[in-house]
Amino acid sequence: MKKFQEKLGQLEERGRLRSLNLPAGIDLTSNDYLGLRGHPALRRAAMDAIGAGIDLGAGGSRLLRGHQSAHENLEIFAAGFFNAEKTLYFSSGYQANFALFTTLPSRHDVILYDSLIHASARDGINASHAKSLRIPHNDLDAYETALKRLNEGKNDRRVWLAVESVYSMDGDMAPLRELGALCRRYDAMLVVDEAHATGVLGYEGRGLSFGMPHHNRITLHTCGKALGVAGGLVCAPGVLIDYMINAARPFIFSTAPPPLQALLTHEALKLAQGREGQSRREKLAALCKTAQKLFGGHGTHIVPIILGEDRRAVAVAEHLQGKGYDIRAIRPPSVAEGTARLRLSLSAALDEDDLHRFAAHLKPQMERRAA
Ligand SMILES: Cc1ncc(COP(=O)(O)O)c(C=O)c1O
Numbered sequence: 019m020k021k022f023q024e025k026l027g028q029l030e031e032r033g034r035l036r037s038l039n040l041p042a043g044i045d046l047t048s049n050d051y052l053g054l055r056g057h058p059a060l061r062r063a064a065m066d067a068i069g070a071g072i073d074l075g076a077g078g079s080r081l082l083r084g085h086q087s088a089h090e091n092l093e094i095f096a097a098g099f100f101n102a103e104k105t106l107y108f109s110s111g112y113q114a115n116f117a118l119f120t121t122l123p124s125r126h127d128v129i130l131y132d133s134l135i136h137a138s139a140r141d142g143i144n145a146s147h148a149k150s151l152r153i154p155h156n157d158l159d160a161y162e163t164a165l166k167r168l169n170e171g172k173n174d175r176r177v178w179l180a181v182e183s184v185y186s187m188d189g190d191m192a193p194l195r196e197l198g199a200l201c202r203r204y205d206a207m208l209v210v211d212e213a214h215a216t217g218v219l220g221y222e223g224r225g226l227s228f229g230m231p232h233h234n235r236i237t238l239h240t241c242g243k244a245l246g247v248a249g250g251l252v253c254a255p256g257v258l259i260d261y262m263i264n265a266a267r268p269f270i271f272s273t274a275p276p277p278l279q280a281l282l283t284h285e286a287l288k289l290a291q292g293r294e295g296q297s298r299r300e301k302l303a304a305l306c307k308t309a310q311k312l313f314g315g316h317g318t319h320i321v322p323i324i325l326g327e328d329r330r331a332v333a334v335a336e337h338l339q340g341k342g343y344d345i346r347a348i349r350p351p352s353v354a355e356g357t358a359r360l361r362l363s364l365s366a367a368l369d370e371d372d373l374h375r376f377a378a379h380l381k382p383q384m385e386r387r388a389a
Pocket of ligand 1: 111113115138186213242249
């Protein structure tokens with residue numbers, strides 16, 4: 019125990035100790051971008067399903083007794099929505115990413131991954147048998163140089179490119195069209211994590227890669243952010259999904275997500291697709307414009323307010339929490355050393371006034387830093 023206490027002490031000394039805090043104040047921190055988490059249509063769907071006797075737990079892995087019509091219906095709907103041959107639903111986006119990268123790339127393959135890619139993809143890449151190469155953030159030249167080199171004397175090696183459509187801690191976007199063209203030119207597979215675009219960006223919230231050729235593309239859609247429920251959907255050519263069903267250990271050796279979770283995710287996708295989703299996306303887009311004027315950033319719903327030092331980020335976050343805002347300090351290893359920040363996360367549940375009032379509280383903190 020002493021060893022762990024020492025490690026915790028070291029984290030505290032560096033301003034890096036984390037603890038669990040219940041939500042309090044105006045939500046500027048969750049990923050509930052459309053504000054669907056408590057939507058009456060989802061509550062009603064949950065109550066109807068419970069009334070009709072849906073199982074609360076799956077009772078087994080998908081390959082055994084755990085596979086139910088709620089999972090199947092969701093996957094069929096999602097395949098149509100995201101324009102994929104097939105989809106596979108996991109309990110979480112983390113599990114989906116981990117399964118994807120540990121199952122599809124083989125030991126002869128190489129994964130090129132963006133330096134800012136999410137920990138769930140990184141963990142999958144690290145645990146995969148394939149070799150991997152970190153590419154500087156959004157550096158198209160570096161991708162092309164690596165692809166060109168790997169294409170020489172190729173044998174049966176496949177190259178995989180792993181990127182996010184909207185980066186989770188910076189809110190900027192990947193140059194997807196250009197990356198797609200590179201992948202087609204060099205016969206590589208593009209894997210796009212659409213975690214922060216799903217429900218929000220692209221036609222009807224289908225993600226930023228929607229509409230791109232899909233024979234050399236895999237997308238991952240998390241369902242616990244804008245969709246307000248939980249889970250992760252891998253969308254891919256049918257043969258890859260069939261292979262994952264047969265070989266992805268996180269899929270095979272894990273109890274299936276509760277059927278109720280699958281049913282609610284399905285309802286949330288329908289909600290996101292329809293008029294409700296559209297009007298919430300429009301409201302969010304207006305908030306993004308205001309936020310960019312007030313705080314900078316890339317004009318998306320994720321606005322980084324970089325403070326540098328870990329302790330500084332914690333102090334500013336605590337100050338703003340005291341003013342009634344739920345905003346948290348993001349520190350390494352979630353972000354690079356020296357770039358601790360507030361991650362302002364916008365939601366259609368907010369109003370313009372919320373942003374202006376928050377900016378008024380933040381301003382003196384930023385000025386104090388500059389002084
Ligand atoms: C880019 C990205 N991918 C995957 C995940 C994991 O998704 P989940 O929270 O559903 O496990 C996250 C979660 O923060 C994320 O930001």
